[in-house]
Amino acid sequence: MHEIYNLVTGPLAWLAWGIFIVGSIYRLAIMYILAKKKDAPSLAYMSWGFSLRSIINWLIPFNALGWRRNPLMTVATFAFHICLVVAPIFLLAHVALWDQFFGITYPVLDEKVTDIMTMIVVAACLIFAARRIFQKEVRYVSGFQDWLILVIAVLPFATGLLAYYQLGNYQVMIVLHILSGEIMLAAIPFTRLSHMLFSVFTRSYMGSEFGGVRRVKDW
Amino acid sequence: MGIKDRLIEDVGLREGVKRLTEDKIEQVVQTVLKGETGARLAAYSEICMRCGLCSEACHFYLSHDGDPSYSPVGKVQQTMAVLLKKKGRVSPDFIYGMAQIAYTECNLCRRCVHFCPVGIDTGYIMSTVRRICHKLGVTPQYIQDTAHSHSATFNQMWVKEDEWTDSLQWQEDEAREEFPGLRIPLDKEGADIYYSVIAPEPKFRTQLIYQAAAIMNAAGADWTMPSEPGWDNSDMCMFTGDFEMMGRLKRKHFESAQKLKVKRIVMGECGHAFRSVYDMGNRWVAWKMYPVPVIHSIEFFWELMKQGKIKLAKKYPGPVTVHDPCNVVRGRGHHEKLRELVRFLVDGPIIETASNREHNICCTAGGGVINCGPPFKNVRLDGSKAKAEELRATGVKTIVAPCHNCHGGLEDTVHRYKLDMHIKFLGDIIYECMEKPS
Numbered sequence: 001m002h003e004i005y006n007l008v009t010g011p012l013a014w015l016a017w018g019i020f021i022v023g024s025i026y027r028l029a030i031m032y033i034l035a036k037k038k039d040a041p042s043l044a045y046m047s048w049g050f051s052l053r054s055i056i057n058w059l060i061p062f063n064a065l066g067w068r069r070n071p072l073m074t075v076a077t078f079a080f081h082i083c084l085v086v087a088p089i090f091l092l093a094h095v096a097l098w099d100q101f102f103g104i105t106y107p108v109l110d111e112k113v114t115d116i117m118t119m120i121v122v123a124a125c126l127i128f129a130a131r132r133i134f135q136k137e138v139r140y141v142s143g144f145q146d147w148l149i150l151v152i153a154v155l156p157f158a159t160g161l162l163a164y165y166q167l168g169n170y171q172v173m174i175v176l177h178i179l180s181g182e183i184m185l186a187a188i189p190f191t192r193l194s195h196m197l198f199s200v201f202t203r204s205y206m207g208s209e210f211g212g213v214r215r216v217k218d219w
Numbered sequence: 220m221g222i223k224d225r226l227i228e229d230v231g232l233r234e235g236v237k238r239l240t241e242d243k244i245e246q247v248v249q250t251v252l253k254g255e256t257g258a259r260l261a262a263y264s265e266i267c268m269r270c271g272l273c274s275e276a277c278h279f280y281l282s283h284d285g286d287p288s289y290s291p292v293g294k295v296q297q298t299m300a301v302l303l304k305k306k307g308r309v310s311p312d313f314i315y316g317m318a319q320i321a322y323t324e325c326n327l328c329r330r331c332v333h334f335c336p337v338g339i340d341t342g343y344i345m346s347t348v349r350r351i352c353h354k355l356g357v358t359p360q361y362i363q364d365t366a367h368s369h370s371a372t373f374n375q376m377w378v379k380e381d382e383w384t385d386s387l388q389w390q391e392d393e394a395r396e397e398f399p400g401l402r403i404p405l406d407k408e409g410a411d412i413y414y415s416v417i418a419p420e421p422k423f424r425t426q427l428i429y430q431a432a433a434i435m436n437a438a439g440a441d442w443t444m445p446s447e448p449g450w451d452n453s454d455m456c457m458f459t460g461d462f463e464m465m466g467r468l469k470r471k472h473f474e475s476a477q478k479l480k481v482k483r484i485v486m487g488e489c490g491h492a493f494r495s496v497y498d499m500g501n502r503w504v505a506w507k508m509y510p511v512p513v514i515h516s517i518e519f520f521w522e523l524m525k526q527g528k529i530k531l532a533k534k535y536p537g538p539v540t541v542h543d544p545c546n547v548v549r550g551r552g553h554h555e556k557l558r559e560l561v562r563f564l565v566d567g568p569i570i571e572t573a574s575n576r577e578h579n580i581c582c583t584a585g586g587g588v589i590n591c592g593p594p595f596k597n598v599r600l601d602g603s604k605a606k607a608e609e610l611r612a613t614g615v616k617t618i619v620a621p622c623h624n625c626h627g628g629l630e631d632t633v634h635r636y637k638l639d640m641h642i643k644f645l646g647d648i649i650y651e652c653m654e655k656p657s
Contacts, residue, residue, distance in 0.1 A: 031258050038257025041502040058336060065578050066272045066334030073272060077336070131271070137280070138271035140220070140287035141296045146269050195266035199337040202262050206338035213498060215552030216577040218332055 001171045008178040009097075016182030023189030024197055031198065047208045054207020055200065057219040064219035072127070080124035084153070087117035088181075093164075115164065118157050125154040149192050155180035221288045222297055222316035222324075229594045231360030232318050239311040239355060247354050248307025256347060263339045264303055267292060273341065276331040278580050279324055282604035289602075291331040291341040294320050298348045318357045321348040323595040324602070327458075327586035328545040333578055342586075346460070346499075353460030361592025365455040368418075370464055373471050374451035376418035384446050386421035390429045394436075398656060401436040403428075406479060407443035413481035413511075414444050415472065417453035417489050417623060424623070430650040431487065434520075437653055438528040442485075449475025452486055454495035458587025462503050469500035476511045483512040485519045488644050490546035490585060490622035497551065515547050517621050520645055521556040524563050530654045537567020539643075540613040542629060543579035544622035552577070557645075561619055564648050572609040580606045582620070584628020600635045603628065607636035618642045 035043055057063050067074040088094055090109040098104040109117075128150055132142045159177035162168055187193055210218035252260070274280050274290035287293045298317045301309060309317075327342040335341075352358060358366070368377045378386075384405065391403040404410065414435070420427050435442045444450060449471045456464035476484050486492060496513050514522075523529045541561055548554045554576040561569055574580045583603035588595070610618065610632070618633075620626055620642050629642050 031262065034261065035258035038255075039259050041505070042259055044507050054338070058338075064333060064336070066276070066336065069275050069334070070272055073270065077270075135271065137274040137285065137287040137290050137293065138269065140290075141269040141271060141292045143269070192266065192268060195268060195337055198262045198266050202259075202266065203336075203338035205259070206332060206335075206340060209340075210332070214550050216549055216554075218338070 001175070004175055005171070005178075008175055008182065012179070012182055016185045019186040020188055023186070027189045027194060028197055031201075042205060042209075045208050045212050046205060047212050050208045050211030051204035052207075053211060054218055055203055057217065058203060066219075073131070076124045076127045079120050080128075083117035083120045083124075084157075087114045087121065088156075090114065115161075118161055118164075121157040122154060122161065125150060125157075145192050149187070152180075152184050152187050152191070152193065156184055220286065222320050225598075226316060227319060227323075227594055227598065229319075229359050229591075231358050231363050232315050235318075235352075235355065235357030236311040236315045239314060239357070241308055241310060244309055244311065244314060244355060245307040248302050248309075248351055251347070251351050251354060252302070252307065255350065259340075259343065260299075260347060263344060264300065266337055267295070267339055268337065270336075272336065273331040273334045273339075276334040278326075278328075278330075278583060278605040279602045281580075282602045282606075289324060291325075294325055295341060295344050299344050302348075302351070314352065314355060314357050317348060318352040318359070321345050321352060322359050322362065322458075323588055323591050323598055325586065326545070326581045326583060326588050328581035329549055330545070330578070330581065332549075349458070349460035350462060351460070358459050359591040359595065361594075362455055362459055362587050362590040365590055366459045366461050366464065369454070369456050369468055370461075373448035373468065374418040375453045375455055376422040378418050378421055378451075380446075380448065383421055383450065386425055387428065387444060387446075390425055390432060394429050394432050398433055398436050401432060403432050404443045405446045407441075409480045410441050410443040411482045412440055412442035413476045413479060413484045414442050414487070415450055415452040415476075415484055415492075416444075416487045417492055418451045419453075419623060420487065427487065427644065427646060430644075430646040433650055433655075434523070434529070434646065434653070437530070438523050443479060443481065445475045445479060447475065452484075452492040452496065453489065454492060454500060455587060455590055457495050457499050458491070458590065465495065465500050466503040469496065469504055472496075473510050481511070483514060486513060486515050488516045488621040488623065488646060490544040490550070490624055491587075494546040494550050515551065515553060515621075516645060517547060517553045517557050517560065520649065521560050524560055529563075529649060531564070531652045532654045533652050534566035535564050535617075535643075535648045535652050537565040537617070538570050538615045539565050539567065539617040539619050540570050540572055540610065540615050541575070542572070542582065542610075542618050542620040542622075542625055542642075543576055544620065544625045545579065545581050545585055547622065548579060549577045557619075557621065560645060564645070564652060565619075570613040570615050572613055574609060580609060582606060582622075582625040582628035583632070584624045585622075589624055589627050589631075596631070599628070600631055603632040604636070607632050607638060610640065611636065611638055616640055619645065619648070621645045 061074055061078050062068050091114045092108045092111050095108045131138045163173040163177050206218050210216055273292050277291050279289040283289045298320055325345045329342040331341045365375045368375055387403050394401045454468050493515050496509050501509050543554050583599050588599055618640050626642050633640050
């Protein structure tokens with residue numbers, strides 16, 4: 001067990017971060033080159049002001065028409081994304097690892113808070129899954145990729161909870177937790193999770209086109 | 220559930236797919252995907268999270284009791300998603316259904332943009348699907364006929380050159396009885412205003428030219444209309460996917476204005492023509508913006524109002540509701556000017572529909588859908604149920620709609636859903652209420 005733990009916290013961790021960082025840079029670079037080559041009629045309209053205007057307005061819950069018409073999804077998706085990003089970064093156990101391996105320390109969130117945040121992520125994933133199963137307009141367009149990324153996203157949090165509460169075999173659970181986290185990182189550039197990389201640009205473009213060409217808001 | 224259960228016979232689509240093979244389809248799809256699309260389509264198809272939030276944006280979805288195959292993402296799922304997944308190797312039958320979705324079940328109104336958190340433009344994806352259909356030669360017959368007319372005559376309605384000038388002179392003649400001294404000046408070099416129309420105006424809505432001339436005359440405008448091709452600002456080729464022809468039309472239109480050295484173009488109350496000059500046509504010919512300033516009638520009338528050049532003898536009896544045409548409102552932000560103008564013209568309040576301004580629900584005729592003709596009329600009207608319900612809820616008798624396509628569509632909608640409303644252009648109201656020589 002100890003060797004496996006060393007493997008997942010050592011070489012596999014480096015590999016996952018490597019794939020995530022190098023893969024993301026690669027995907028962004030290739031996409032940018034493609035945009036330069038083929039999308040001049042769109043790139044020409046890109047504007048910082050309208051991009052930011054659009055991004056900010058879409059980051060306000062219940063501001064955009066789409067958010068207002070889907071309150072449950074709005075709450076779920078905002079809570080999910082905030083917790084998904086914040087909880088792992090400021091979790092005590094994670095910061096302890098940064099300290100242990102690299103001597104880096106920074107403030108942590110109270111364990112109770114990160115605990116609840118983790119539960120929120122899992123709960124939000126259940127809501128997403130329920131939508132894919134029970135809401136017919138979502139079910140109609142759901143495919144393998146959609147379920148795959150949902151599983152990839154929920155696993156690190158579910159196993160994290162189980163490990164934290166020492167439910168099941170702690171040793172196994174912690175290895176699974178680390179491994180699933182690494183899978184998630186490595187999957188970002190190469191699955192639909194890449195919306196983490198690209199959506200800022202698609203949002204910006206839509207904001208620029210609606211602001212600059214159409215002179216209306218896009219939210 | 221899906222397009223297979225609702226195929227409609229159309230000779231243009233049927234004859235088109237008869238000529239296709241899988242090899243040919245694959246080759247054409249690849250040509251478009253590799254040659255004309257890039258990061259935009261790639262990003263859209265990759266990061267669409269299939270969350271379904273866009274569904275409620277679409278009037279087709281709303282009007283079909285939430286049938287998911289009518290949602291924006293549902294329509295992409297049945298068209299572009301399959302082309303990308305199978306790398307264009309699909310059957311001719313698939314192309315038939317794909318064309319029917321792209322041409323008749325999406326108005327390219329872009330309301331779904333207000334619902335998509337990651338900023339996907341389904342209108343762009345559907346336009347690209349239409350582009351592929353055009354290159355495959357699979358287009359609904361009626362709209363293809365208008366595209367052929369554009370190719371042959373540079374106008375949409377097979378109006379011959381002499382018929383065009385004849386129609387203008389006829390209207391001038393008629394109007395001079397009511398407004399002595401009125402002119403429709405042809406080819407006047409250096410005029411302030413080049414007034415452009417769509418071909419259905421000389422063809423069967425000539426009163427609109429009459430009204431425009433009356434308003435220009437009353438405002439003392441220095442204006443002209445061209446006698447030669449280029450006068451038609453409409454662009455059905457943009458909607459069939461014939462982008463080469465769309466580019467030629469735009470060039471012709473602007474060159475015609477440049478030849479007359481006019482200061483700017485004023486466009487009649489048309490929606491799609493406006494889309495073509497500021498959004499699609501200009502991009503195809505690599506102009507970031509149009510080379511001659513163009514303004515829509517809403518803006519033009521608004522200016523006249525501000526300058527005190529519209530003198531009313533009476534106000535139009537309200538209350539009214541305002542229909543916001545996608546291409547000039549969601550497309551150009553003219554909603555407030557439109558309302559200011561309506562408040563000036565109408566005695567009584569504007570009763571808004573539940574979805575208004577840039578969140579407006581489409582008339583279901585736009586995007587070339589009404590131009591696909593009688594075979595698809597019932598489908599179109601089924602799709603306008605959501606709009607009809609919003610209109611009915613206003614309880615008013617008059618809809619102000621500054622767009623030809625919206626007019627045609629709303630007239631059908633009013634008839635089908637027994638709304639007991641009538642539809643007015645701004646020009647109708649201004650003409651009716653303006654001061655006239657006694």
